[in-house]
Structure formats: C-alpha cells, structure tokens
Amino acid sequence: MKVTIVGAGNVGATCADVISYRGIASEVVLLDIKEGFAEGKALDIMQCATNTGFNTKVSGVTNDYSKTANSQVVVVTSGIPRKPGMTREELIGINAGIVKSVVENVLKYSPEAIILMVSNPMDTMTYLALKSLGIPKNKLIGMGGALDSSRFRTYLSLAMDKPANDISAMVIGGHGDTTMIPLTRLASYNGIPVNQFLSEDVLQKVAADTMVGGATLTGLLGTSAWYAPGASVAYMVDSILNDQKKMIACSVYLEGEYGQNDICIGVPCIIGKDGVEEILEIGLDDNEKALFAKSADAVRIMNDALKTILA
Numbered sequence: 126m127k128v129t130i131v132g133a134g135n136v137g138a139t140c141a142d143v144i145s146y147r148g149i150a151s152e153v154v155l156l157d158i159k160e161g162f163a164e165g166k167a168l169d170i171m172q173c174a175t176n177t178g179f180n181t182k183v184s185g186v187t188n189d190y191s192k193t194a195n196s197q198v199v200v201v202t203s204g205i206p207r208k209p210g211m212t213r214e215e216l217i218g219i220n221a222g223i224v225k226s227v228v229e230n231v232l233k234y235s236p237e238a239i240i241l242m243v244s245n246p247m248d249t250m251t252y253l254a255l256k257s258l259g260i261p262k263n264k265l266i267g268m269g270g271a272l273d274s275s276r277f278r279t280y281l282s283l284a285m286d287k288p289a290n291d292i293s294a295m296v297i298g299g300h301g302d303t304t305m306i307p308l309t310r311l312a313s314y315n316g317i318p319v320n321q322f323l324s325e326d327v328l329q330k331v332a333a334d335t336m337v338g339g340a341t342l343t344g345l346l347g348t349s350a351w352y353a354p355g356a357s358v359a360y361m362v363d364s365i366l367n368d369q370k371k372m373i374a375c376s377v378y379l380e381g382e383y384g385q386n387d388i389c390i391g392v393p394c395i396i397g398k399d400g401v402e403e404i405l406e407i408g409l410d411d412n413e414k415a416l417f418a419k420s421a422d423a424v425r426i427m428n429d430a431l432k433t434i435l436a
C-alpha cells in the first residue's frame with residue numbers, strides 16, 4: 126500500500142515518520158519542490174528502521190511526480206504555514222496556486238487516489254481541489270477535525286486530570302480560530318458527560334482554548350504545529366488503508382447535510398477504504414445549529430475569495 130505525501134516540511138515529514146513507525150503503509154513517497162529536501166527527510170526516517178523496527182520503504186523525490194504513481198492515498202501539505210499573529214485564512218493567496226498545481230500533478234499519476242488535504246486554509250483548499258479538478262466527493266477529505274478533536278480531548282484531559290484516551294469529544298465546523306465548534310455538550314469521560322466533572326466556566330475555557338489551539342502553538346513555536354497534525358493525518362490514512370471505518374470529523378463536500386450545500390466543512394464521517402463512506406448527521410441543538418451556520422458563512426467567504434485569487 127503506497128502513500129504519497131506532497132510537502133516534506135514539518136507536517137509532511139512527521140506524517141511520513143508516524144506512518145512508517147506504525148507500519149500503516151508498505152511504501153511512503155515524500156515529494157517536495159525544494160531540491161534534495163524530501164530525499165534527505167526520507168533517508169533520515171529510513172535510518173530509524175533498525176532502531177524502531179519498521180519495514181516501510183520511505184523515499185524522497187524533488188518534484189518528480191512519476192515516482193508517486195499508483196498511490197492509494199496522497200496527502201497534500203505543500204504550501205506555507207502561518208507565523209505568529211496571522212490567521213490561517215491569510216495563507217490563501219499563496220497556497221491556492223500551490224495546492225491547485227500540486228493536485229493536478231498528483232492526479233496525472235494516481236487518478237484513483239484518495240486525497241487528504243492539509244494545507245491551509247484547509248476547508249477552502251479542499252473545496253478548491255474538488256471544484257476545479259472534478260475529484261469525486263468521497264475521495265477528497267480535509268484534515269482538521271481529527272486534529273481539533275485531539276486538542277479538545279487534550280484540554281479536557283488536562284482540566285480533569287484524566288487520560289485523554291478515556292475522553293471522547295469532537296470538534297465540527299470550519300478549521301479556523303473562530304469557526305470551529307467544540308461540542309462540549311456531547312463530550313464524555315468513559316461515557317459519563319464531562320459536565321458532571323467540570324463547571325460550565327471551565328468547559329467554556331476548554332472550548333475557547335481548543336479553538337485557538339493552533340494559534341497558541343504558532344505563538345510558542347514561531348511557526349505552526351506539526352507533531353499532532355502529522356499524527357492526525359496518519360490516523361486518517363490508517364482508517365483508509367486498513368478500512369477501519371473510524372468516525373472522524375473531516376472537511377467534506379456537503380449537499381444538503383446540516384442544511385448546507387456547495388461547501389467543504391468539518392462534520393462527522395465514516396472513513397474507510399472508499400474514503401468518505403458516510404456523513405453522519407448527528408442531532409445538534411439550536412445553539413450548535415446556529416454556530417454551524419455561522420461557521421459555514423465564514424468558510425463560504427473564503428471560498429468566494431478563490432474566484433479573484435485564481436482569476
């Protein structure tokens with residue numbers, strides 16, 4: 126099973142590392158535009174094999190898409206990350222052109238691949254690839270909810286002083302500082318609603334910290350995060366290649382679900398060998414519905430900006 130990762134930077138290389146270490150795919154190809162960079166990252170990862178005990182073949186190429194041929198999954202991380210003080214949306218001008226040309230090249234050699242979009246602003250980059258390149262909607266998946274939900278679970282675990290893996294919680298909506306919607310009402314600790322352990326004030330703080338989780342890390346690191354993003358993508362690749370049918374919040378194309386049309390935005394999905402196998406329409410309360418509609422309006426403004434940028 127072959128996976129290509131375009132962009133061998135922080136997120137792409139971390140994703141390749143996690144996929145190899147966990148033996149999720151038999152082959153990983155890293156591709157980057159920077160001469161020798163993907164080759165170097167691949168060689169470095171391969172030199173972990175004997176110490177960590179994996180057998181995945183990892184190779185790197187400089188812009189040679191022929192080496193990516195017949196990939197089952199292609200992860201797109203190419204583009205620029207934000208710097209402290211910036212929003213993800215500010216990256217659209219540079220990343221839209223990069224993402225469009227990268228996905229065009231990917232499709233020449235892996236027309237059947239399932240594509241995982243990571244580059245920001247992710248919901249709009251997912252929409253761009255779907256609309257401009259005619260990829261079937263089940264084969265184009267934006268990664269945001271997997272990461273935001275893992276941050277939400279982490280903040281809940283810190284507030285409760287309980288292991289994150291005992292906590293179940295999900296973030297839907299756009300992957301933006303103001304557009305994500307941590308579903309505090311549905312979060313649970315081994316099936317028990319978390320509001321039995323945390324006050325409303327603490328829950329609201331956890332939700333607020335989750336929403337700016339990426340911005341907080343960008344402020345601390347000087348560039349955006351990569352360990353949790355890389356691991357989140359690897360988690361999704363695992364669910365696809367091993368047909369695990371995990372429920373993961375992903376940015377997918379909606380045609381009427383949640384009252385929305387012609388938009389890619391985060392909703393709970395079943396992710397398996399066919400990519401998006403089902404979109405789950407969970408019952409939202411009136412407040413959550415209003416937040417989702419507002420989030421979709423904001424994502425749509427960014428989608429509209431594409432018309433000028435790519436004109």
Ligand SMILES: NC(=O)C1=CN([C@@H]2O[C@H](COP(=O)(O)OP(=O)(O)OC[C@H]3O[C@@H](n4cnc5c(N)ncnc54)[C@H](O)[C@@H]3O)[C@@H](O)[C@H]2O)C=CC1
Nearest residue numbers: 132134135136157158203204205206243244245247268354
């Ligand atoms: N959706 C999400 O949850 C997340 C999204 N991101 C986004 O992922 C993207 C990558 O972030 P990092 O890995 O931290 O950045 P990075 O700068 O470390 O790596 C990006 C890589 O893309 C390469 N690249 C640029 N143009 C290219 C092209 N045309 N073809 C091939 N490679 C090209 C660069 O040479 C660089 O190595 C950013 O847009 C960032 O905002 C990052 C974290 C989470």
Ligand SMILES: O=C([O-])CC(=O)C(=O)O
Nearest residue numbers: 207213245339340349350
């Ligand atoms: O914060 C950023 O710009 C990168 C990203 O999407 C995240 O880490 O959630």
